[in-house]
Amino acid sequence: MEENMKALEKRALESLQTVEALEALDAWRVMYLGKKGELANVLRGLAQVDASLRPQMGQLANDVRDRLERAFTERRDTMQEAERQKREAAEAIDVTLDARVKRYGAPHPLQYVIQKIEDIFVGFGFTVEEGPEVELDYYNFEALNLPKDHPARDMQDTFYLSPDVLLRTHTSPVQARTLLRMENNQPFRIIVPGRVYRRDDDDATHSHAFTQVEGLVVGVGIRMSDLKGMLLSFAREMFGADQDVRLRPSYFPFTEPSAELDVRCIYCGGSGCGTCKHTGWIEILGCGMVHPRVLEMGGYDPQVCTGFAFGMGVERVAMLMYQVEDVRHFYVNDLRLLQQFSGLAR
Missing domain, CATH: 1.20.1270 (Substrate Binding Domain Of Dnak; Chain:A; Domain 2)
Incomplete structure (x- = not known):
């Protein structure tokens, strides 16, 4: 190679x-x-x-x-x-004209963060997949162990175009589609960046439309320790070589066991501050081992293959990296904010 x-x-x-x-x-x-x-x-x-x-x-x-x-x-x-x-x-030059200042564009901070996340995981051997933002209810919910009337659907209330067509609430439908596309319990590693939609109140930390990056690893002998090791390596690449992580038990219908991943507060170094609510830790993503039912619906044998999945909000990561206090700043095209990121390079 x-x-x-x-x-x-x-x-x-x-x-x-x-x-x-x-x-x-x-x-x-x-x-x-x-x-x-x-x-x-x-x-x-x-x-x-x-x-x-x-x-x-x-x-x-x-x-x-x-x-x-x-x-x-x-x-x-x-x-x-x-x-x-x-x-x-x-061309003839009119020397009486005012000088023209050349202004260079720059990546939007969210796009830069997505590119950085992609680069890190591609370095880990992942491939980047994409999928439709207008999705079928089956792929968005049912294929991920969220049947109709499941109470966990209330946490991801979204915008429906018809009873069976909606704006996706996460990028996980691409994971379901990838499982169905593979054959014979084929192992793979993917990350899926993209825009998602949820019916949510717009406030300083939430928006009805935001960006996610999800990951899925499936193969033989995949363990929870592999998940933690992978995410620890990611956190150190993203936030610094001395970063540390912890897992807290949580619940997601498509993973079992499930966890939330926290990183040591990048503002206080873990000593406790207002940003981390004096805990020393900040939550950045949810993760867990892929539920056997999800593997079965994707055509995989859970007795042969296991896997882990994770998902993070790009805006949340960007807010931590650049100390932006309001998520809405990323969407209003205010040049006073965007020009601060003109020095970013891929």
């Missing part, structure tokens, strides 16, 4: 030097750096790599991605500058 990634990098850089038009440059980016591009195809093979080599291969993949993205940015800037100079040479 190391040789494949190095060969891919060499081929991509050589191809980049032959690009002469901005349209072709964007096609190059999609071909090599897109979610279905050549680098993503190589990364899907991480699941087959020996577990002891995955961190090394994941780091190598991230390094290759960074070098290709820097080369892409430099090539794009060079081509744009050449285009600008060519245009200015062909």
Whole structure:
């Protein structure tokens, strides 16, 4: 795999030097750096790599991605500058006009957080899946062990287009669809980012539309300890190498046992403050072992395969990372807030 990634990098850089038009440059980016591009195809093979080599291969993949993205940015800037100079040479310049200040755009903070989460889990050997926001009741609830009239549905009241069609309340329907798509108890690891909807009061910490990233790992011999180890590694990548986590018992119809995952408060370091309500911990996601009934409905044999799942709200993670006190700031397009994130880079 190391040789494949190095060969891919060499081929991509050589191809980049032959690009002469901005349209072709964007096609190059999609071909090599897109979610279905050549680098993503190589990364899907991480699941087959020996577990002891995955961190090394994941780091190598991230390094290759960074070098290709820097080369892409430099090539794009060079081509744009050449285009600008060519245009200015062909046009008369009015020296009495006010100077034009070039303002560069930047990723929205939520998009940046999603990209960072994706990068971390792709490094762990996960693939990124997507699904429809307008979903069938079966995939959103019934295939996840939430039959009609189940009381837990009240916690995810949503917007219905018809009795059987709704705006999804979580990205878990993609997990159900993936289970049904696989064959012969095939092991896999996926994360699913996307917009979800719930009938909720808009306040400082809730919104009727928000973004989630969920994960699902299914295979032979998957244990709760694997779940905790994976999430500990994620927390340290996301919030710092000295981060710690804890699991608290909880309830979700699609996992058993279920838990909430807390991280040590990033504001007080665990000593207790107003943000963590003087507990030293902040909840960031729910998780648990996939319920055997969910595996059965997905066509898997729970006597052979087990798995774990987790789900987090991207806005909650972003609020912790950037100390944003009101979730609604992410949606109102206030440049006074968004310009503070102009220095973010993928």
